[in-house]
Amino acid sequence: MIGLFVGSFNEFSKYIIPFLLVGIPFYGLVFKKVKVYESFVEGAKDGFTIAVRIIPYLVAILVAIGMFRASGALDLSLNFLSPVLTLIGFPPENLPLALMRPLSGSGSLGLLTDLINVHGPDSLIAKIGATMFGSTETTFYVLAVYFGSVGVRKTRHALAAGLFADAVGVLSAVYICQFIFG
Amino acid sequence: MLNYIWFGMMFIGVVVGTYTGNIDAVTQAAIDMAKVAVNLAIGLIGIMALWLGIMKIAEESGLIRIIAKGLRPLTIRLFPDVPEDHPAIGSIVLNMAANILGLGNAATPLGLKAMEELQELNPNKETATNAMAMFLALNTSSVQLILPATVVALMGSYSSQIFITTIIATAMSTVAAVVAVKFLEKRKRFTIIDGSQS
Structure with missing residues (x-):
């Protein structure tokens, strides 16, 4: 039942973008007599300036993340943290993913792929990992890009709140999966 | 906070790299990632142009105003500082919708547009407003109804089990995000010091 539901949901999702691309100009042109071509070009002009404006912020954040990861500091913090985590019922296998997720999308996808290949998609560890991946975001990247695009440098409580939400997402993923599948 | 984390990651990277012999x-990584950052931004230009173009049509045909109006009871509580008829509300709502539907490509341009419009309301151009912090917290913790395509590909037939757990976990993190933002924005260390702070 659920399988069918999810299947049709993901099937449906591939029509969303084409529908929006056609549906919005259709509504504008037919119902509101908007000059859709001119409006499109007018709006699209901003794409270039915004993309270029975020470059310095992207360089700053991605370089720092890259250096941290390449040094082996992530593995080291894992060794450090795993005894504590075992104590609260957090599977140590899922820790690298939990730590990597706010930092890097491609890095965390790599870790998830590895988890699923090693333990199999039917394992609790893979299910926790996949849930974690789906319920958290690359917070550092999003914050750097979004604030960078408007030139905000003092981010106040945004990072703390984002990381707190990530932590709640990660822990929820662990406990919910253990409760349902464990 | 970002200052310390940014510097800390590089500093720890160099110290640990020296210690483990990974300094090369x-x-x-530093050189590669600098290139990756530029490639990412350049790659974003086309997608940004596409979605911002479509958005402009939606805006001029009044679609965004209709959607924003419908969700006003929710957004007025989350973003009390943003005026009712401000275009930022429309962009925020559409960005959230794109996130919920798992449309990452559409979400980023809409989100950046929302930030630009929130910035218009910002008296202190270099400092984040409460509305910005709320928007980003909702954005990064967003409820996701459609699983990322990559997860479906990896998990195969087990994706359907993950579907439910993901919705619950992400609902929890969204609630946590809202509570955290509302709680933290009133804390002393996060209050806006206006004027010419360094």
Whole structure:
């Protein structure tokens, strides 16, 4: 039942973008007599300036993340943290993913792929990992890009709140999966 | 906070890299990632142009105003500082919708547009407003109804089990995000010091 539901949901999702691309100009042109071509070009002009404006912020954040990861500091913090985590019922296998997720999308996808290949998609560890991946975001990247695009440098409580939400997402993923599948 | 984390990651990277003998890899990572950052931004230009173009049509045909109006009871509580008829509300709502539907490509341009419009309301151009912090917290913790395509590909037939757990976990993190933002924005260390702070 659920399988069918999810299947049709993901099937449906591939029509969303084409529908929006056609549906919005259709509504504008037919119902509101908007000059859709001119409006499109007018709006699209901003794409270039915004993309270029975020470059310095992207360089700053991605370089720092890259250096941290390449040094082996992530593995080291894992060794450090795993005894504590075992104590609260957090599977140590899922820790690298939990730590990597706010930092890097491609890095965390790599870790998830590895988890699923090693333990199999039917394992609790893979299910926790996949849930974690789906319920958290690359917070550092999003914050750097979004604030960078408007030139905000003092981010106040945004990072703390984002990381707190990530932590709640990660822990929820662990406990919910253990409760349902464990 | 970002200052310390940013510097801390690089500093720890160099110290640990020296200790573990990975210092070459650290150097290489710094150079590679600088290139990756530019490629990412350049790659974003086309997608940004496409979605911002479509958005402009939606805006001029009044679609965004209709959607924003419908969700006003919710957004007025989350973003009390943003005026009712401000275009930022429309962009925020559409960005959230794109996130919920798992449309990452559409979400980023809409989100950046929302930030630009929130910035218009910002008296202190270099400092984040409460509305910005709320928007980003909702954005990064967003409820996701459609699983990322990559997860479906990896998990195969087990994706359907993950579907439910993901919705619950992400609902929890969204609630946590809202509570955290509302709680933290009133804390002393996060209050806006206006005027010419350094």
